Amino acid sequence: MAELLAPVFVVVFAILMIVFVALGWRKGARPTAVRDIEAFLSLPTTVGQAVETGKRLHISLGSGAVGEVNTAAAFAGLTVLEQISAAAAVSDKPPIVTTADGTAMLLAQDTLRQVYQQQNALNRYDTASARVAGLSPMSFGAALTTTLSDESVAGTVLIGSATEEVVLLTEAAQRAHTTTLAASDNPATQALLYVTADSALVGEDLFAGGAYISRLPMHVASLHAQDVMRLLVGAAIILGVVASTVTR
């Protein structure tokens, strides 16, 4: 019985996502309302500031690696990268993407290339826009301290897995008078970002980028499915607590 719990969970989750997508495609379906996330509300300002001031936007996927436990956070960062780079690519200086993993760097390069290709501006694509800043978390953070000033960065968006080295990035951003929007899948890092970053995403909000920025249907459906599953898990926890208390 316990062995079936995991596959059932996954199947139910997938069905919920598909159902919510289908509901959104109905004729006359009202746009899905999602709660405001202050960090995402300030994102257009950051992007616009970068474009208008002729500076770059710095997008970081964190120090996580693709293929490890932080893969999902890296994918969330790639989703946000694709969406905001489409807007930031028109700037005089194209956005730069930093990672600490080679696989994430390759995916970021491909994402940027697709964005420029869609805008018929492939000639402006620079492979060096996506780069490995450091191969270890601390070296990654140390490299970012100079990247902000050397690359004329107007704002930083960090969506991915990061640890304490993110404080080096936020401190450098403050010294360079640039804004920072950061999110991590590590709760301890989220606490650090809450204190040091201009806009910090708490909890699983880093996975909501696709839904908040571009209102991608599947991403919005994922949010709703997550909410439903969260309710189910919470209900199961409460029921379990009650049951174990009663049986004792």
Next chain:
Amino acid sequence: MKLRASTIIAISIGLVTLLGYFMPDLRLIRVQFIAWAGMLAAVAVIIGMFNLLGVHGKKIGDGTPGWPYSIVLALTLLTVLTLPALGYLGPFVPFFKDWGFGPANVGSTFVFQYVQTAIGTSLSGLIVVFLIIAGYRLTRRPMKPMLIAFLMAATISLLGLIPLPAGLPDVGLHTLGNWLAQVPAVAGARGILLGIALGVVATGLRVLLAADRPYGE
């Protein structure tokens, strides 16, 4: 939606790996896929290294601000890569006789211990300073209930961590701090982790359903 080869490969391999956790018949295939993923991860490290060299090489060539440090980085990288191989000069050069091989040789250990470890711990110390400064500036922000709760929790946790000087009675701060760290903090962290886990599952399912294609078109 156009199903390209990359999408088909990604979806099929992902489904097999996922089902392999639940179906014993697919276990061997899953293990093989995992082994291949490990090899790709190793290759990714090498690719990352070359990308790092390329970016800094371009900085040197373009004269971008900070290019001298790029020279230092490139030289350091080449030096560290070369150090393990110097042990092969042992038969020819007495200095390298007991140099050893591999990443644990004398040179690499020296660099690791006296350069990398030192720099790493220094950066950690810097992080502490930055965190302290950011911490005591919290009240500059607009006072919100959550901010007040954060301040109180941080203060109590610090009080619980501090070793009491000799002579000071224990007024229960340690107990309170431990309770705060182990009950509310853990509960909140579990809730966050639960949400993150749901987000991870959702992200994975989007990849399996081809709604997200981070691997490209």
Next chain:
Amino acid sequence: MAVLRCANCGKPNPDFLDICQFCDQPLRGEGAPAAAESAPAEPVEAIPDWLRGEAAAEPEAAPPQRQEQDWMWKGTGGEAEQPAASAEDVPDWLRAMQGESPAPAADEPSSAAIPDWLSGGAASDPFAAPAESAAAMPDWLTGGTSAEPAAPAPSPAASDIPDWLRGMGEPSTEPSAFDAPASAAPASDVPDWMNSLGGAPAEPAPSFGTPATPAASDVPDWMNSLGGAPAEPVPSFGTPAAPAASDVPDWMSSLGGAPAEPAPSFGASAAPAASDVPDWMSSLGGAPAEPASPFGASAAPASDTPDWMSSLGGAPAEPASPFGASAAPASDTPDWMSSLGGAPAEPASPFGASVTPASDTPDWMSSLSGAPAEPAPSFADPSFEAPAEPGPSFAAPETAQPSWMSEAGTGSALAGETPSWLSAFRPSGSDATEGALPPAGATPFGASDEIAQTALPSWLAALKPASPDSPGGATEADTYQETVGLLAGVRGILRAEPLIAMPHKSNTEVHKLLVTDAHVAQADILAGFLKEDTETSPEAKRKARLSVPFERWLVMVLLIVAVIVPPLFTPGIFPVPRTINLATQKAFQIIDKLPNDKPALIAFDYDPAQSGELNPGAEALVSHLIRRGVPLIGVSALATGAGVGEEVLRHAAEGKYAYGTHYTNLGYILGGPVGLYLFAVAPRRAFQIDFQGTAQAWDQPLLASLWPPDAGRSLGDELSLIVLISATPEATRAWIEQTRALTAKVPMIAVVSAGAEPLVRPYYEGSYHEGEQPALNGLVTGVVGAAQYEQQAGVPGSASGLWDALGGGLVMLLVLFVAGNLIFGVVGFMRRRKR
């Protein structure tokens, strides 16, 4: 051109009209007037010569069905085609140019299609309409019955000149149709552009623009744009000798050169108005002594009639360009125009300009009109006061035909077809009254009758530009002179804007603007802003300043002091903890009771940066294991963790353990969780060499007997303990999730940082299944846990040595945190209160 005198009112009408344009009575029939007179007994006063000249030419009657427009498209020269049947298609003027005599009007119905002004007589006045064709020309063009050419000129065949044009050159003794009373000049068929000129007082003909003076605002823009600014009158067409009026269009003036004299404007009141100037025209601008161009022409002589207008019936001294060219000598008239009607001495505007002596008439107009001695009558002024020298009338054929008209033959070259717009002026009857206007219902674009020469209306004659030779006009009653537009150069016109609306400085100071120094300063500031906005200033080079982060330095100094002072100056101020954490106790107990027949796996999953916090706990546990004699196998899921593990193992095993026999370091496990799983499943597949580069790592004594190949043993089968040392909960979680299923029987202890402890503790406190052991059997947290462990073990280690420094640092951190928040909070509160 013949004119028909109305039997009812006695006024002359063009012979092509059927109904009197003044009293709307039929001109023919029972009440029809007398037959058209080929030559008026009285000199035509207001008909320009070029119009009057038509009367002297052989008129040609154009068939009403003729396509009047065809003349435009016929050949311009060369041999004229004159097939018997197609002769009608060839304009007389063209035929005349080809050397053919124009076909008789009666025999060549085609000539009726040629405008009379083009087909009017070749022998004398091409503008003089032959008798036969007089009926084809409108009276206002033919200017009466007189057909004496002003000067002998090559006379194209009468059929070559359109009747209406021919009629223009015939001098007419009859009062011109233009002399009709002002009130009887409906001018309903006047083109709009003429109407838009605002009528004219009894002044010389207006010019079309000599913008020497400010523009009139009521002049259409297109006309304004046409006005050049020559102060001299422009020549009219076909008047090479006569000075041109200034209202000749530029394109026209360009054909004939620059006029010498400014042309009068339509509204000019330069010339004395004829008494028959309509009131509404008189009121427009009074009677300036000098005609002014609507486009700002300089004061023009009284003869401000445009040349082309002048030559139509009158003979203004200065032909005028209708588009603003200043009056110029008639020598500027293009030849083709000159040939039309000779060079009347006084070209006159057909629109009522006061006609001055015939010397103003363009040649071509003069040749058409024929009698340049008589000034052209105005439209509405039958009693137009003729100058001393009577200019040619519209029907005066005595003026010489323009050369181009002469070549075409008198009225023959253009006698073929009349433009529709012009044919509308043709009178229906044979009688043409001098100066008579076409009837109200007649349109210039549909009538098929020949244009009969008629008298120049007085109001039009009044607009005639003044000739430079003409005597000075009467004293100006109004010195205002229009400067732009068609009325440029015309004086006495009504201003487009009332004077009161024109910006001007009031003579009386109604308000005095008080400007203070503050106003001036503020205005200067505003001007400075605006100026800055447009100015570009180079980016100021900022001096390279050495920025000293005092705040950060202060915090760092305080921390250093707090860390250094206690262990150096106050050792023991922070006593080592006496109470041992339960999780730490358990960890100690597990190791303390561990058998030493199987190795313990130690995973060093932390960076060198975290070694300060985790090394004390790692050293404490490793030392305890070494004291227990347990073999050690080191691994790491981080690339740099392997190096950290190497350092810890080497330092702890120095002098006690031998590498390869008692301990080994396999190194970095590639692939993260995937690699961990693979290592857990088949450890020999995950490593081929160890961290020290030993080629056959699995041949070492410690590892040789472990996990033999093809034995199918997993990781947990050969281990006695797993110790996870990690700085992040993810690393601990990964080990637990990937390997715990295969190492469930092996105790697992975690050494974690203080930040990761809350998220790792659930693995210590919980269990997957009821009755099962939790994932973690022991937990050591940071330096505190290491210190407790050392206390438990009774062996002081690095953790105990750091205790005072740790205590001091934590105290300083707390002080800074609390004090800083208090200070900034109070300061911020005070500032917000101030706002």
